[in-house]
Amino acid sequence: MGTTIGLVEDHTEFRQSLEFLISSFSEYSVSWSYSSVEEALDNYTETDVILLDINLPGLSGLDAIPLFKKKSASQKIIMLTIQEDDYHILEAIKSGADGYILKKSTPNKILEAIQQVCDGEAALTPMVARQLMAFIKPKKSYEPSPSLLTLREREILSLITQGMTNELIAETLFISVQTVRNHIKNIYDKLQVHSRAQVVVKAYKDKLI
Known part of the structure; x- marks a missing residue:
């Protein structure tokens, strides 16, 4: 059966191009494809990965992350968006997104991100990773609390x-x-x-x- 993908993208042309890209490879298949979060939630079945836009009619992609995770805690979600500012990146990761890539990424990078998430890795473009690391870099005065980890x-x-x-x-x-x-x-x-x-x-x- 291979890797199953769900799509939530309101731009018809871009969504159809994603469907074509994914379906061009025998190891991937599109299980469902909708233009809004509401449609996707109403007709939801678990997939290996959801590619989720942020700017959508009705509920946004950020609103949708915990709702999909509530449907299935193991659901993997990659944000696929034009938004590359710190706020959207951090909110997506804090909300539980497993990856964050930009729509301007090459088809190969999108497929690579899907595979990374399926392999249990975090899928972040180099630019997104740099922004994330710059934001969370601890201040010199920061005193970490004792770790509970072994x-x-x-x-x-x-x-x-x-x-x-x-x-x-x-x-x-x-x-x-x-x-x-x-x-x-x-x-x-x-x-x-x-x-x-x-x-x-x-x-x-x-x-x-």
């Missing part, structure tokens, strides 16, 4: 921030993938985050690595 959890957190997948982390630390997943779940619970993108932000902001 030594092993801190090791895994450091590897996550390097962009490693669960499989690579397991190989690096000579442990099973399931053990990595268990540690990551504990990290998420302790740091009160819900996605890999959020945990990277938290790690840098609170000087956890």
Whole structure:
């Protein structure tokens, strides 16, 4: 069946071009495609990834993130938008988006982002990543609170921030993938985050690595 994609994009021409792009590869398929959040929520079925615009009629893409996550906590969401300002990037990540890429990205970059999120990574364009890191860079006077993380959890957190997948982390630390997943779940619970993108932000902001 391959990787299934849901689309929420109000510009018909761009949405159709995405459908064509995705359907051109046998390993990807478009499960559903709508022009508004309301339509998508009314007809929702879980997909591997949702590509979600921000500026939409009715509910915005930012409003939609927690609503889709409420439908399915494991739902992966990539924001695909023209918005490249700090506010929209940070709000999307804080709300639980798993990736943030721009519409001007090449088709290959869009497909790469889909694969990254499916592999458990955070999909961010270099420009978006730079903006994110610049915003969360701790001030010199900042005093981090003592970490609740164990030594092993801190090791895994450091590897996550390097962009490693669960499989690579397991190989690096000579442990099973399931053990990595268990540690990551504990990290998420302790740091009160819900996605890999959020945990990277938290790690840098609170000087956890």
